Amino acid sequence: MNTGNNVRMGPFELCDPVAQAMARTQRNGGQQFPGKLFVVEGIDGSGKSTQLSLLHKWLESKGYGVVFSTWNSSPLVKDTTKLGKKKKMLTPATFSLIHATDFADRIERSILPLLKAGAVVLCDRYVYTAFARDVARGMDRQWVRELYEFAMKPTVAFYFRVPLETAIGRLVTARDGFKFYEAGLDIGLSDDPTESFRLFQGRILQEYEKMIPEFGLTVIDATLPVEVQQAEVRQIAKTHLDRAKDLRVRP
Amino acid sequence: MRKTYGKQLPGMQLADLAGKLIVVEGTDGAGRTTQINLLKTWLEEQGHAVLDTGMTRSPLAGEGIRRAKEGNNLGRVTQSLFYATDFVDRLENEIAPALRAGFVVLTDRYIYSLMARAIVRGMDEAWIRSIYSVALVPDAVIYLRIGVDELIPRVIFSRGFDYWESGMDVFPGPDMYENFRSYQTALLAEFDKLSVEYRFETVDASADVKTVFAELQKKVMRILEGDSRKEYVSKRYEEMVEGALARPPEAQARDASSKDLEWWLHTAAARQAANGDGRNVA
Numbered sequence: 440m441n442t443g444n445n446v447r448m449g450p451f452e453l454c455d456p457v458a459q460a461m462a463r464t465q466r467n468g469g470q471q472f473p474g475k476l477f478v479v480e481g482i483d484g485s486g487k488s489t490q491l492s493l494l495h496k497w498l499e500s501k502g503y504g505v506v507f508s509t510w511n512s513s514p515l516v517k518d519t520t521k522l523g524k525k526k527k528m529l530t531p532a533t534f535s536l537i538h539a540t541d542f543a544d545r546i547e548r549s550i551l552p553l554l555k556a557g558a559v560v561l562c563d564r565y566v567y568t569a570f571a572r573d574v575a576r577g578m579d580r581q582w583v584r585e586l587y588e589f590a591m592k593p594t595v596a597f598y599f600r601v602p603l604e605t606a607i608g609r610l611v612t613a614r615d616g617f618k619f620y621e622a623g624l625d626i627g628l629s630d631d632p633t634e635s636f637r638l639f640q641g642r643i644l645q646e647y648e649k650m651i652p653e654f655g656l657t658v659i660d661a662t663l664p665v666e667v668q669q670a671e672v673r674q675i676a677k678t679h680l681d682r683a684k685d686l687r688v689r690p
Numbered sequence: 691m692r693k694t695y696g697k698q699l700p701g702m703q704l705a706d707l708a709g710k711l712i713v714v715e716g717t718d719g720a721g722r723t724t725q726i727n728l729l730k731t732w733l734e735e736q737g738h739a740v741l742d743t744g745m746t747r748s749p750l751a752g753e754g755i756r757r758a759k760e761g762n763n764l765g766r767v768t769q770s771l772f773y774a775t776d777f778v779d780r781l782e783n784e785i786a787p788a789l790r791a792g793f794v795v796l797t798d799r800y801i802y803s804l805m806a807r808a809i810v811r812g813m814d815e816a817w818i819r820s821i822y823s824v825a826l827v828p829d830a831v832i833y834l835r836i837g838v839d840e841l842i843p844r845v846i847f848s849r850g851f852d853y854w855e856s857g858m859d860v861f862p863g864p865d866m867y868e869n870f871r872s873y874q875t876a877l878l879a880e881f882d883k884l885s886v887e888y889r890f891e892t893v894d895a896s897a898d899v900k901t902v903f904a905e906l907q908k909k910v911m912r913i914l915e916g917d918s919r920k921e922y923v924s925k926r927y928e929e930m931v932e933g934a935l936a937r938p939p940e941a942q943a944r945d946a947s948s949k950d951l952e953w954w955l956h957t958a959a960a961r962q963a964a965n966g967d968g969r970n971v972a
Contacts, residue, residue, distance in 0.1 A: 515764065516772070519754035528750050532699050532778045532824065537751070540771040547765030577700035585820040589767050 473685035474554030476591065477676060478565035480647065481599035482640050483621065484606030484613075485661045486668070490599065491563050493669045494676060503559045503680070504687035506549070510564035513544035524620055531576035534620065538569055539586050546590060554591070557687040559680070566590045567598075567650055575642035576626055594679050597672060598651060599661035603641055692789070695801075696823035699778075702786060704826075709789035710913055711826060713800040714906075716834030717877050718855045719844045720895045721902065725834065726796050728903050729910060733794055738914070741788040744798030748779035759854060766859070770808040774821050777804060781825065789826075794914070801825045802888060806880040810873070811860055830913050832906060833885050834895035838874050845870070 477494065479487040491507075498505045511520060520537050523529040529537065553560050566587040573583045610617075611633075619625065622632045623639025650656055657675060659668050680686065692707040714722045714729075723744075730740045746752045755772050758764045764772075788795050801822040808818045836844075845851060851866045853859075857873025858866065885892060893905050 513768075515758045515761070515768065516754065518757075519751050519772075519775075522754075523750050528779070528783075530699075530701070530778075530782050532782060533750060533775055536771060536775040536778055540768055540775055543767040543771050544765060547767055548763060579697050582697050582820065582823070585817065586771075588814070588817050588820075 472554040472591075473557035473683070474560060475679055475683060475686070476550070476554060476560045476562065476593040478562040478567075478593045478596045479599065480565060480567045480596060480656065481601065481661060482603070482606050482643055482647070484609040485599040485601045486609070486665065487597070487599040487661070488563050489665060490597070490659070490668055490672055491561055493665075494672055495561055497669075497673055498559055498561075498676070498680075499689070502688050504557070504689050505559045505561060506553050507561045507563070508545055508550060509562070510568060511538065511541055513541040515544050516541040524618075527619060527625070529620065529625065531573065531578050531626065534576065534625075535569065535573040535578050535583060535586065538573075542566070542569070542587070543589060551591070557685045559686065562593070565593060565596060567596060567647070567654065567656065570650060571643045571646035574646050575623065575639060595675055596654065596656045597675075598647060598656040598658050599668075600647075600658050601661035603637065603644055605662060606640065607637060693827045694823065695819075695825050695827060699782065699824050702782070703790075707786060707789040707826065709791065709793045709795060711785065711789060711795045711797070711828040712910060712913060713797050713802075713828045713831040714834065715799060715802050715831055715881070715890065716895060717836065717841065717874055717881065718852075719841050719848070720834040720836045721899065722798050722834055724899060725903060725906055726798050728899075729796055729906060732907065733796075733910070739788075739791070739793045740796060741784060741793045742796045742798065743780050743784050745773070745803070746776055748776040748783075750779040751776040764859075766808075766811045766813065770804070770811070770813055770818065771821075773804050773807075777801065777822075778824065785826070797828075800828065800831070802831065802881070802884050802890075806877050806884060809880050810857070810876045830909065831888060831890045832909055833881065833890035833892045834902065835878075835881070835885075835892050836895040838871055838878065840896040841874060842870070 477491075479491045481487040495505055495507055511517060516537065520541060523533065523537060550560050550562070569587060570580075570583055574580050617632045617636045622636035623642075624630075624632060624635050626639070628638040629635040647656075651658060659671060661668065692704045692711075694702075694704070698704065712729075714726055716722050726742055726744075730742050733740045746755045751772060755776060758768075758772060785795050785797070805815075805818050805822060809815055845855075851870050853866075855873070856866045856870040857876070858869055860876075861869040861872050863869060884890070891909055893902060893909075895902055897905075
């Protein structure tokens with residue numbers, strides 16, 4: 440991503456993508472928002488959602504105005520995604536685009552205005568999920584990064600790093616069977632869902648590893664006890680919130 | 691060999707895409723749909739297999755886009771990406787397979803309309819170009835150009851002003867007529883810029899339907915004449931007719947049960963007669 444001047448994920452922190460596009464000549468003047476954006480990333484079974492939900496509860500107890508947004512949840516777009524998945528109509532390219540559409544809707548109508556208003560926004564999965572999955576499906580690395588250029592750089596992106604076998608072990612006990620796209624069965628790595636899942640998640644893991652230095656992801660050792668991880672997450676979040684001005688508090 | 695605008699989608703075998711991809715572009719009300727219908731009939735009469743496609747016709751995203759546009763909450767980035775999803779679904783599942791099968795693909799709008807609309811809505815040009823870098827470079831882009839002043843009466847006396855075609859989401863005023871003018875003028879300016887960059891073949895669409903169609907026929911004919919398949923097809927045809935004629939009468943009688951061959955023999959006979967060739971075909 441650090442390849443040129445037209446990169447928005449890098450140089451600006453929490454700026455308005457539309458305003459940016461309109462003021463292309465003023466690229467260096469990225470507008471700062473009062474809100475804070477914390478995102479969690481990691482493969483399935485890394486425990487990131489558990490950690491985010493604990494962070495959510497803690498922030499609320501501290502009186503912050505917190506809003507939670509999850510991957511694939513736009514009311515405008517999710518029916519199309521569901522249709523595509525159910526009927527197995529999605530190719531790597533349309534899989535990528537429909538998720539970007541969903542994400543764009545959440546950015547435009549929810550995340551962006553909330554950050555402007557000074558809220559703390561928590562996202563379960565962010566652009567890095569798309570970068571990892573889409574590239575694992577064979578999409579061009581640069582193309583996918585440019586596709587998400589409208590996204591704002593999060594305050595902190597926590598990456599819950601876990602070995603593949605640990606994650607699979609957690610998932611196998613937690614649920615029965617993998618879904619078609621989740622296991623990457625659409626790209627034909629293996630006919631066996633569990634084996635396909637293993638291969639596909641392995642690729643995703645490799646992509647995450649490359650993104651740690653590329654985007655400065657904050658790595659949390661997800662093999663540690665839940666409480667230890669959470670203490671670290673809260674500590675890091677706190678340093679950003681203590682410095683923040685104009686944050687909203689709960690009424 | 692067919693090219694893309696920079697990036698290749700996984701699984702897209704460019705060497706296989708032998709058909710012809712003809713784009714008809716133009717603003718709202720330029721008469722694209724009418725002309726495409728005429729072209730399709732005309733090409734089919736000449737024996738070409740034709741696929742026609744257009745915006746929001748994808749089985750994946752067409753319905754979703756229609757539903758999203760009914761509400762009042764479709765953002766600009768979301769809108770651009772939703773259309774990109776629709777486009778790529780059709781590119782991969784309709785356009786590319788049809789080209790692979792040797793079809794003439796007529797598309798009502800292509801990436802240029804999508805780019806113009808996005809740019810007018812303030813999207814970053816480099817961003818939108820990057821997304822559509824996966825598109826196939828067409829064999830021709832025919833641009834039906836019409837000025838705003840000629841466009842307005844067409845719109846008034848057909849379907850009236852529409853919310854999106856009037857750019858009500860782009861311009862702040864409440865006046866649909868004023869917004870229509872401003873929006874279509876901005877689109878036109880963008881199209882004119884794109885027409886240079888992407889070498890559109892511009893046709894004056896303010897003329898009557900017949901005149902425009904005649905112009906289009908000329909352009910399409912030129913594209914199809916440069917088609918290497920044409921020679922191949924006619925050569926194969928000759929071979930088959932010759933083969934059928936060389937057979938003994940009994941075999942010909944047997945073959946005559948096949949409708950296709952009957953037709954070949956019939957045409958062959960007519961051709962021979964027309965050529966004054968004395969060879970006797972029963």
